[in-house]
Amino acid sequence: MKLERLVMKAQKGNDKAYLMLFQQYEADIYRMAYVYVKNKEDALDLVQEVAYQSFKKIRTLENPEYFKTWLMKITMNCALNLINKNKKIIPLNVDFEVLTGAEDKDIALTLSLHKLIDTLKEDEKSVILLKYYDDRTLKEISEILDIPLGTAKSVLYRALDKLRQNVKEVDNYA
Amino acid sequence: MHNHLKEELSKIEVPVEIRERSKRGITKAKSEMGGKMNRFFKKRLAIAVISACLIVPTGVFASQALLADDLYGSFDNLKKYAASVTMKSYLLFDAKLNQAQGDLSKEEFKQFKELLNVFTSAKLEYGDSNGNIDYSQVPAEPLEKIKVAMYEIQAYFDHLNGLPSSQEVLTAEEFENYIQALMTYETIMAQVGVSSVPDIDIIPTELQEKFSEAQEYLSYVNEKQIGN
Secondary structure (H helix, E strand, O other): OOHHHHHHHHHOOOHHHHHHHHHOOHHHHHHHHHHHHOOHHHHHHHHHHHHHHHHHHHHHOOOHHHHHHHHHHHHHHHHHHHHHHHHHHOOOOHHHHHHHHHOOOOOOOOHHHHHHHHHOOHHHHHHHHHHHOOOOOHHHHHHHHOOOHHHHHHHHHHHHHHHHHHHHHHHHHO | OHHHHHHHHHOOOOOOOHHHHHHHHHHHHHHHOOOHHHHHHHHHHHHHOHHHOOOOOOHHHHOOOOHHHHHHOOHHHHHOOOOOOOHHHHHHHHHHHHHHHHHOOHHHHHHHHHHHHHHHHHHHHHEOOOOOEOHHHOOHHHHHHHHHHHHHHHHHHHHHOOOOOHHHHOOHHHHHHHHHHHHHHHHHHHHHOOOOOOOHHHOOHHHHHHHHHHHHHHHHHHHHHHHO
């Protein structure tokens, strides 16, 4: 069934239609969430939370064309909320957190991906994900994240700069 | 850069549990969604599963000759069985009965009361403290009797609710499913031990799907009746 049709059905409260729709994006959402929270359990919690919040708010989505972007925005907000909440609860040393996270057995991540995930700050992740995972323009990114265009640009360049250094490092290892 | 990021991200393995988690989130949202239809539906449901509002009046009212007393016997008798029933639901029920008396012909009303009697005695016999019956625990013979009464009484409830008869609106199979959904709904309420429609979270995981399926079906029937 076409996306527009599923969105319309979901907006009328049809949860089966929404589940069909949501499942097309759940893997993307999980991966995005993972980039922020860096562990399987929290990422799964986020998927559930995004499913919950997005279905509750689906009536507010005006243009079905932007469904994926809309979901990404909700994912980012949920991820940032969770991170902030965890920060308040456990004031752990960040390096220590990253180190223990990397040792999780059930996570099959490559070193380079870890580096990508661990190097960027949250705002940089958001810009990079929207730009390269959702193919949004800088202007769109500034609107989605509600930041000035100039800020979006500088965050993007700063993030790219960090990543280039990292990719180089990874290449050197290889 | 473009492809590199997508490629890197695709290395993040997606666990199989994800299906279940998406579903859980959506089910939870669905169960909390309000709206006009939903409120109306809940109200009607309370009457459709009338039985459910078992009805304990306080002493003051017990002496009054309310129609509902005919069905439940003496108040003292009832009080032994049901704990969480409010005066409001008792009076509502009585009002509904009075209305029924006016709306239905004498013969119809007599039949209606007989059918209700099957329910009320079943409630007293098998219902929990909230008046909900776990039908999986009812012996086959009385279960059959209750079921038959349930089939027949729906037409009266529909009439009293000002809706077209569910039996006519639905196909035979759908009507069967409808009755089944009503029973499943009540059974789960009895198993969870609640007096009003529970939040999906407090229902044990293994029952959640069954519960929302039943809820969905009742809502489907309701929509069909309103649409007709």
